[in-house]
Amino acid sequence: MVNSPSHPPQLLDSRFLETRGFRPEIQGLRALALFLVVTYHIWFSRVSGGVDVFLFISAFLLSLSSMRKINEGKPLALVKYWLHVFQRLLPAAATVVAGTVIASFIFLPASRLMSIVQDALATLLYFLNWRLAFNSVDYYAQDAAGKTPLQHFWSLSLQGQIFILWPLFFVLVALMARRLRFNLIGSAILVFGTIFALSLAFSVYETSHNQSVAYFDTRTRLWEFAAGTLLALLTFKWRPPNWARVPMGWIGIVGLVSCGFVLPVEQAFPGYLALWPLLSAALIILAGMTGSPAGADRILASKPLLKLGEISYALYLVHWPVFIIYSTVTGQNHPGFITGTLMILVCMVIAWAIHTYIEEPLRKDARARTSTAGGQALPWARPKRSFVFLKPIAVISACLLIVGGPLLASRYYLQQREVEFAEIENQAGGAHFPGALAPENEDEDYDYPPLPATDIQSQYDGLEAGSCVGQVELVNPVLEAECGFQGSGVEDSPTIAVIGGSHTGQSIAFYRELASYNQMNLLDLHTGGCRFPLEAEPNPTAECIDRNEAWSQQVLEQKPDYVALMLTQTSSQGDREILVPGVEEKIEQFTQAGIRVIGLRDNPRWKQNVYECAQTSKNDPNSCNEPVGNRLEPVNPAQDLIDSNSNLFGLDFTDQYCPEGQCKAVIGNVYVYMDNNHVSKAFGRTLSDFAQTQLDDQGWLSPTV
Known part of the structure; x- marks a missing residue:
């Protein structure tokens, strides 16, 4: 046969064509x-x-197909390919997304809904994946993202x-x-080998420095796809x-089976350890159909696994929402x-229904339009060029x-x-939402549901980030943002300068009221997830180390009248x-510099998300309560330190969190917590009167002796 422009010479030998056809062992x-x-x-609550x-x-499969087309001089037809792929993937995915929402x-509790809707749109x-990556470095979004x-x-x-x-790389x-x-x-090896090397190097670095984002x-996963392409080239x-x-x-x-038990997949991937499952899969693919009765392919090509393979996409889509909703x-x-x-x-039943009634009809329609007789497309099955594009566009758009x-x-x-809840939250501490100010009779009926019931991130009550610039002379630029x-x-x-992690930061809810009442200035230097000091952290991040140094430097050079920090640390x-x-050392350092310290006893932490427990137990919110002895030590561990230092003023809200010896999820028609350990903004505001009283009793505004 004479080659023509429409039939360019093939670039690979006949062995290339032997890779065609259905590969049951891959299925x-x-x-x-x-x-x-x-x-x-x-079964195991692990990642495999x-x-x-x-x-x-x-x-691997995409690369085989693309290389065939290039070898045979066929167009890659990118737009047609993209439309075909998303026409195949999106209907089942959209169905599961809709059902999950x-x-x-x-x-699910109302506080999760905004995050779930945002996830669904993403x-x-x-x-x-990018939304989850961004949330993984947002301390107050991590809990919602993880569930x-x-x-x-x-x-x-x-x-x-x-x-x-x-x-595009194959182009x-x-x-x-x-x-x-x-x-x-050689061209394919050069392109995809470069991607493999660069992405793997970046993946190893990013996994070791910021695994939650990686x-x-x-970018840290490109090498896994490149590995599939390189394997295709090897075959x-x-x-x-x-x-x-x-x-x-x-x-x-x-x-492959042992990977999830042997390796800490969720904590160590996608660095070099991810080579384990990829190499395992590569060995299986290279082994192929051995024809041996002792071959693993006899199991892989068995009818049960092939049937499971048919619904594998739908089953993957369905299993996680069912598991999470059931667990909640x-x-x-x-x-x-x-x-x-x-x-x-x-x-599996749900996945079968999705596969049978959503995926298969679309695939059968596509096969019908490309059916052949004697190698030639049937006249009535030849789709018009416009229909080839319009059908998938219509499906995707729908x-x-x-x-x-x-x-x-x-x-x-x-x-x-x-927005409505934010407006109502201003009433925290009033008759409808007294919170910690509620009278002892907790059986009083309120006209409104408890506050708040919004997304966890809306409960963060720090001062406006960056508002120090132009107001305070910052000695370290790391604090500016x-x-x-x-x-x-x-x-x-x-x-008053507030320094520390999220438990110090949540106290802004009452410190801002305290500062306003006493006509003081308030400086918010906290960062969620960075405790102060860092001795309690076995592996502090570089960011937290920088923040701690910056906080100390700012306090010692600016010399605010008061520094507010955490004295104790509770456990869930x-x-x-x-x-x-x-x-103790930090307090000594500050007080010797002439700075008074306000030390806060930590609030109870819980094994469960007590905020969600209260939302899902509206008829009996007391079912979420626990005795104070289950959550806190009988005596404040910092009391001796407070008694021994006249420039240290202690705040202890145990009686407010746990009135009459019961740590509660709802007090005074206000949800006390926003997760399993952070106090809600609304309840925090109702603590300001108690903070004022405790500090006044200790003579915090008296002249320094």
Whole structure:
């Protein structure tokens, strides 16, 4: 045959064509990886590494297809490919997103809803992984991000981004091979080998320095896709000897199954340790169909796994929302083997329905339009060019409109509700929402539901970040972006500087009232997640080290009249309460510099999210209560320190958190907490009178002796 422009010479030999066709062992591998993901989540509350295999297989199959097209001189048809991919992926995803949001409105606490709706919108637009990455460094968003029933969509968002990006790299490979006459395999190795090396190096660095972000970061995962592509290239040039294929398959199976037990996947991926599941999957793919009765492929190609592989995408979509919603409603994070098995079976039924009634009709329609007879497309099956584009555009648009429209409306509704609650919150401490000021008779009926019931991030009550600039002479520029200032007096009025982590920061709710009443200035130098001092932290972050040094420097050079910090540290595991390590030395350092110190006893911490418990137990909020002896030490561990230093003034709100010996979730028609350990903004405001009384009793405004 004479080559023509329409039939350019092939760049690979005939062995390339042998990679065509359905690979049952890969379908079985996908099913096995999915089974591990689901069972590890539900039975063991661990991460398996199976998601990494999904990404790896996706790149492997995409690369085979793209290389075939380049080799045969066929156009990559990027737009057509993109439309086909998202027409296939989005309907099932949109269905699960819609169902999850509806179930969340029915079963989950109101405080989660805004975050879930935002997650759902990010999921539809394939950037949830970036939203989770940004939230992972936001101290007050971490709790909500870690419990979203849509969290598993991070990998699908990442996959969608790669499905857009990867074909563009193959366009570059095609240009190098066809236009520049480079070797096709060599060009692909150069492009994807470079991506592999750069991304892996960045992944190792980022995982060791900021693993919570690295886990969701697209850049740290590119090497996993590049590894799949490089494996595809390897299969064009090399096949393992027959004697090695059976052991390779079994080594891969054992490595894949054991990965989640041997490695701390959730804490260590996607650094170099993620090579473990990828190499295991690579061995299985290279082993292929051995034809041996002892081969692992006999299991992978078995009917049960192939059937599971058919619903694997839908099952992955469904299992996590079911697990999270069940765990929230029942309070059981570990459902147990029997309950977990029933949960998996329910998920499989739902996944089968999605596959049968949503995925399959679209795929059958696509196959019908490309059906052939004798290798030629049937005349009635030849789609018009415009229809090839219009059908997927219509499907994608319908998914975005039908699901995205109500989500946008829900977000607007929740935003309006937050505005309303913010206005009502100003009444905290009044007759309808007395909070800590409530009379002893807690059986009083109130005309309004308790406050607040909004997203956790709305409960953060720090002063406006960056408001110190122009108001305070900062001695360290690291504070400029976060420092907050409230001026309630004249320039030389007494100043209270609040330093420490989130438990000091939550006290801003009453310190701002205290400063306003006494016409003082308030300086907010806290950072969520950075305790002060750092002796209590085994591995403090570089950011917290910098912040602690900056806080100390600012206080010692500016010499505010008062420094407010934490004296004790409680535990969610019981009544363990200790004096904050290193705080005695810091207090001595400040008081010797002529600075008075206000020390706060920590509030009770809980094993459960007591805020959500109270929301889901509206008929009996007292069911969330616990005796004070379960949460705090009988005597304030800092009391001796307070008694021994006349320039240290202690604040202890135990009687307000735990009236009559019961630590409560709701007091005076106000939710006390916003999670399992942070006091809500509304309740914090109602503590200001008690703070004033305790400080006055200790003579805090008396002249320094």
